[in-house]
Amino acid sequence: MSIKKADSAGFCFGVNRAINIVNELLEKGIKVATLGPIIHNMEMVHELEERGCTPVKAVDELTDDTTLVIRSHGVEKSVIDSLVKRGINFEDATCPFVKKIHKIVSNTNPENDVVLIAGNKNHPEVCGIIGHCASDCYTFNNEAELDDLLPNILKENNKQVQIVAQTTFDTQEWKKCVKKIKKLCTNAKIFDTICNATQVRQTEASQIAAESDFMVVIGDRHSSNTGKLFDICKRQCENTVLIETAAELDLNKVSVAESIGVTAGASTPARIIKEVLDTMSEVKSGETNLEPSFEEMLE
Ligand code: F3S
Structure with a gap:
């Protein structure tokens, strides 16, 4: 046997980094908050809560004496803007692999580009990516959804298609999607952003x-x-x-x-x-x- x-x-590098940032702040006696649980493990979230790291649902719930740690998933650009506007202290623990996607989609041109995101549209990472998109964007979760979506996009506009993937997207499904994209849209810009x-x-x-x-x-x-x-x-x-x-x-x-x-x-x-x-x-x-x-x- x-x-x-x-x-x-x-733990991956990005989650480890986010937890370390929270721990360092707590060790300095700083009150910490996170937008949603810092990781998908309630035992650890409760443990951190007892030490002073509180998950909140919205920026409005934050108090002035708290430092917000942005999770490794990242957040929408509007969230960063509102933190800056309200003068709230924050530490950005967005994983660099997610930041790379934010950069790609924010550099697109709304006049010429349309962005497709392979991922779950309700997942916080994908919500954050959508919130950084400078151009129109659409999501798909698998090859079948891409099959429904892409022909309509190509029919409706003459824009450059740019495609990124959620960092944790299924690599096998991604391969199938890339094959399909290359067949249907030969000039698409495909960014393999699975970390x-x-x-x-x-x-x-x-x-x-x-x-x-x-x-x-x-x-x-x-x-x-x-x-x-x-x-x-x-x-x-x-x-x-x-x-x-x-x-x-x-x-x-x-x-x-x-x-x-x-x-x-x-x-x-x-x-x-x-x-x-x-x-x-x-x-x-x-x-x-x-x-x-x-x-x-x-x-
Ligand atoms: Fe982890 Fe960052 Fe990848 S959080 S799963 S290393 S994108």
Whole structure:
């Protein structure tokens, strides 16, 4: 029996950086706020809240004695403008990979360009990108949606099509979309803005899932990148599960699996990954008493 954990599992560079910025401010005794939870892990969000980092829903809720930390997802340009206008202290923890997308879309020309964004239009990162677009923009989530959207855009205007992707977009789906774009619109400007950390994480997860008979993805169910990891692993290994903590692990599945793969989303703390791995090792070494399975109870 083997347990293989992906090297890329857990915090990415951008999330780590944002958490470090919050911690540094808290250590200086500064009251901190974030627009929404700093990461998709409520345990960690509560822990930070107890130390003085409060998630708020809108800029209006901020008090003058608070420093706002902008999350790694980034925000709309209008949010930055209103912070500056109101004289609110803020630290920008927008991931540099997201900032690069803001730069691309803000440099477009509304007279000549139209922007397409591969991603979930409700995700904060995509909302932020839309809020930096100088030109008209549209979103699509997969090849089928692109298929519906692109011909209409090409029919309605004679503009230069510029395409970017959410940093955590599914790399396989992106490849299919790029192929389609190149076929339908030969002069489109395509920017592959999926971040390197995502590409490495998804590739490694897919490889490990293909070699495993039980694949465990650890992360918050609200985390978009964790959801995509689950989909990618499920394509390779039917027996893939998504869990948020070690307590959700199906111990009977662990005990019968020959090869177990483990990966985790970009906002999954190392402590939770370790707890899951420790639980698996205990089951395998026989230290944990397992509940009899339904079939065993019938025997
Ligand atoms: Fe940045 Fe990529 Fe993480 S964009 S926040 S390094 S998933």
